[in-house]
Amino acid sequence: MTHRTAIIMLIMFSPLFFCQDKDTDKKPNTFVGAETCGLCHKTEKAGKQYDIWKSTKHSQAYKALLTPRADSIALARGYKTPAIKTDECMGCHTSGYKADPTLLGAKFHVEDGVQCETCHGAGSNYKSVSIMKNKEEAIKNGLMIHTDRESFCVQCHNEKSPTYVKQDFAVMWDKIKHPIPKSK
Numbered sequence: 001m002t003h004r005t006a007i008i009m010l011i012m013f014s015p016l017f018f019c020q021d022k023d024t025d026k027k028p029n030t031f032v033g034a035e036t037c038g039l040c041h042k043t044e045k046a047g048k049q050y051d052i053w054k055s056t057k058h059s060q061a062y063k064a065l066l067t068p069r070a071d072s073i074a075l076a077r078g079y080k081t082p083a084i085k086t087d088e089c090m091g092c093h094t095s096g097y098k099a100d101p102t103l104l105g106a107k108f109h110v111e112d113g114v115q116c117e118t119c120h121g122a123g124s125n126y127k128s129v130s131i132m133k134n135k136e137e138a139i140k141n142g143l144m145i146h147t148d149r150e151s152f153c154v155q156c157h158n159e160k161s162p163t164y165v166k167q168d169f170a171v172m173w174d175k176i177k178h179p180i181p182k183s184k
């Protein structure tokens with residue numbers, strides 16, 4: 001192996017290669033927490049996404065695992081652990097679960113359940129206003145938007161959920177939608 005291929009291989013197999021974007025100076029995206037997104041996504045003009053999210057079940061998804069009902073669901077699945085300590089449950093009911101702790105910012109709270117960054121991706125690199133205003137740049141910096149919403153939702157809303165009941169997608173979306181007002 002030549003010196004050059006050795007170096008290329010070293011770079012390719014270094015863990016940093018996989019978690020960094022192409023721009024070598026870019027830090028990996030960390031979770032900043034729903035409140036941070038809410039700093040800008042709270043006003044009438046922006047579309048009150050934070051308040052809408054707060055009023056949905058997604059913001060309560062962690063708390064739902066603290067109930068006796070949740071523990072009995074976990075028990076019925078054969079788990080000896082309470083729901084809140086059961087990996088399978090936590091995976092769908094929280095954000096950043098099992099992520100490297102260094103990727104969880106100080107303002108990120110697992111207790112916020114299914115939050116902005118569960119669906120839009122960890123936000124430290126795209127949350128600045130200059131990047132946010134430019135959709136293309138935001139996406140380049142890790143913002144996830146979903147053109148096929150339904151197949152995204154089905155990643156959690158499926159038969160693997162112990163309480164799953166098939167629902168009409170349009171009705172589900174209507175309960176959580178949080179659009180930017182058109183008349184800006």
Ligand code: HEC
Nearest residue numbers: 036037039040116117120123127128129132133135145180
């Ligand atoms: C510093 C203010 C600010 C923060 C913090 C912020 N945003 Fe934004 N965001 C904006 C602005 C401004 C826009 C553009 C709104 C417009 O087009 O009217 C935007 C747009 C968006 C869009 C729509 C993109 C599109 O065009 O389809 C999404 C999704 C989004 N933000 C999610 C988030 C999430 C998730 C967070 C937290 C990780 C966050 N934002 C944090 C200001 C912010």
Ligand code: HEC
Nearest residue numbers: 037041049050053058114115116119145146149178179180
């Ligand atoms: C359960 C998943 C989910 C959660 C939680 C969620 N969003 Fe979204 N959001 C979506 C989907 C799906 C869309 C529509 C497609 C797209 O633009 O990504 C959307 C759209 C948006 C838009 C663009 C709306 C438009 O009219 O273009 C903004 C802004 C936004 N979300 C911000 C947020 C913020 C801020 C939070 C947290 C307070 C949040 N979202 C929480 C899934 C979610």
Ligand code: HEC
Nearest residue numbers: 057058060061064092093114118149153156172173175176
């Ligand atoms: C990361 C997993 C996850 C994703 C992705 C997700 N959800 Fe959920 N959703 C949940 C969990 C967990 C609950 C239950 C929370 C509770 O009851 O406390 C829930 C609850 C809901 C509810 C309220 C329950 C009901 O029957 O009325 C609606 C509506 C909903 N989600 C819509 C959506 C839509 C629409 C999308 C896609 C844009 C989506 N969800 C994506 C995990 C997710």
Ligand code: HEC
Nearest residue numbers: 064070073074077083088089092156157160161163164165
């Ligand atoms: C594949 C993703 C997924 C997994 C795994 C999952 N949940 Fe959920 N959970 C959801 C979704 C989505 C909802 C809301 C709609 C529904 O009931 O399907 C929900 C709703 C709930 C609710 C509130 C609704 C109700 O009927 O009380 C409880 C409690 C709950 N889950 C407990 C658990 C427990 C306990 C586990 C682990 C044994 C678990 N979940 C595993 C996705 C999941």
